Amino acid sequence: MAESPSAETPLRTVPLDALHRELGARMVPFAGYAMPVQYPAGVLAEHTHTRAKAGLFDVSHMGQVRLTGADPAAALERLVPGAIRALKPGRQRYTLFTNDAGGILDDLMVANAGDHLFAVLNAARKEADVDHLRTHLPEVEVTVLEDHALLALQGPAAAGVLAALAPEVADMRFMDARAVELMGAPCFVTRSGYTGEDGYEISVPAEAAERLARTLLEHEDVAPAGLGARDSLRLEAGLCLYGSDITESTSPIEADLAWTIGKTRREAGDFPGARTILEQLRGGPPSRRVGLRPEGRAPARAGTEVIDADGTAVGMVTSGGYGPTVGGPVAMGYVPPWLAKPGTRVALRVRGKDLPAQVVALPFTPPRQFRG
Amino acid sequence: MTTLYYTEDHEWLAVNGETATVGITDYAQKQLGDIVFVEVPEEGKTLAKGDEAAVIESVKAASEVYAPASGTVTEGNEALADAPGTVNDDPMGDGWFFKMTLEDTGELDDLMDQEAYDAFVAGLE
Numbered sequence: 001m002a003e004s005p006s007a008e009t010p011l012r013t014v015p016l017d018a019l020h021r022e023l024g025a026r027m028v029p030f031a032g033y034a035m036p037v038q039y040p041a042g043v044l045a046e047h048t049h050t051r052a053k054a055g056l057f058d059v060s061h062m063g064q065v066r067l068t069g070a071d072p073a074a075a076l077e078r079l080v081p082g083a084i085r086a087l088k089p090g091r092q093r094y095t096l097f098t099n100d101a102g103g104i105l106d107d108l109m110v111a112n113a114g115d116h117l118f119a120v121l122n123a124a125r126k127e128a129d130v131d132h133l134r135t136h137l138p139e140v141e142v143t144v145l146e147d148h149a150l151l152a153l154q155g156p157a158a159a160g161v162l163a164a165l166a167p168e169v170a171d172m173r174f175m176d177a178r179a180v181e182l183m184g185a186p187c188f189v190t191r192s193g194y195t196g197e198d199g200y201e202i203s204v205p206a207e208a209a210e211r212l213a214r215t216l217l218e219h220e221d222v223a224p225a226g227l228g229a230r231d232s233l234r235l236e237a238g239l240c241l242y243g244s245d246i247t248e249s250t251s252p253i254e255a256d257l258a259w260t261i262g263k264t265r266r267e268a269g270d271f272p273g274a275r276t277i278l279e280q281l282r283g284g285p286p287s288r289r290v291g292l293r294p295e296g297r298a299p300a301r302a303g304t305e306v307i308d309a310d311g312t313a314v315g316m317v318t319s320g321g322y323g324p325t326v327g328g329p330v331a332m333g334y335v336p337p338w339l340a341k342p343g344t345r346v347a348l349r350v351r352g353k354d355l356p357a358q359v360v361a362l363p364f365t366p367p368r369q370f371r372g
Numbered sequence: 373m374t375t376l377y378y379t380e381d382h383e384w385l386a387v388n389g390e391t392a393t394v395g396i397t398d399y400a401q402k403q404l405g406d407i408v409f410v411e412v413p414e415e416g417k418t419l420a421k422g423d424e425a426a427v428i429e430s431v432k433a434a435s436e437v438y439a440p441a442s443g444t445v446t447e448g449n450e451a452l453a454d455a456p457g458t459v460n461d462d463p464m465g466d467g468w469f470f471k472m473t474l475e476d477t478g479e480l481d482d483l484m485d486q487e488a489y490d491a492f493v494a495g496l497e
Contacts, residue, residue: 322408
């Protein structure tokens, strides 16, 4: 179980802890780790810099695991609805661990690294996920890469910056994955991220992480960015935060993640919760995740009620705040299917007042991943 | 003559006779981070000490500004609606929240002066 640590539990530190402190980061507890929530520039500046040039994020609290065995892809398909066997070497895919009720246990990225699968798991869920994998896939060897940092270099300048260290990364397309040597260290690089921008995530041996981070930060286009900016960037990009936007009580269909279910998997219906999930795919889900754009300036935070034209609370905001690139408040949440159409007018009950808002299509900012 | 008072909630009051201008301190704006929304009270609103007087939202969270003393609002800083970041840039100046007529200047005795507030903040860091 992913338990929150008590006050006595010392926070775990990431390999770049000293560098974050040297850069003046404000360190906060997050999923049991001391993590940088922002640097002196602040969340707004880090957010806009990432969209304009490139932000360097430390996401080493996330779980990195290697799945090896005779056929780890076939095995993993027993736990996720994604088409993992169809994933070609050098490609990555977003998928979900589902439970028998059709709820989501976690979302994860899986890459076919040739002789093994490489997966990235949410920090707060990684121990539960590893237990889940080991319990249900006894024939697969699950190796947790405790001695690796994970850096995300995100933004339109990311490709130029990283290609200066390894020219081959320039040829990668969105969701490509490959082993790359960076400054002499064996790294695993994917062209993906959590910002809606072009960029890379770099799995790097812990002892080489600081030298790599310092070299990337020396580039004039690169600035450090914390978890605060990461959250506002992913919200504008319409990407889900596990534990808020997707949970054990939301299905992939409700979460508007039907696209993650492979065609062959739909036909076979051989993943946990398939009965409920496929039923919702055919008949429609009881609620749907949508974008919500407040018309005024007041942000609507997670937990804000969504109100219909009759004044009835019919839904809930699951993520919300200020979108620096949008220049105003943005949110996402769940509404009944009959209110899910973009353009539908609803209200959000903020501090007892019903503020007008519109259902909008996600993402809030145009996706800029590099598709070649 | 204007005298500055502070609360433990990191609000300041610049008091001149029976009128006071209210805002949040530099320490408060730094803790909040980038401020993206401010809602100030309207002219004529009566406030009892401790009442919720204004709302302030940063990129991180929403928080309230409580009335540091009882009285009647004479002006809200409407400029903050379009430029909430002013609170970060100039918390003790253009980033003021509202002005009020004090009901009982005796309530000010419970507040801190500059020296006491500086010591209070030093104790938090």
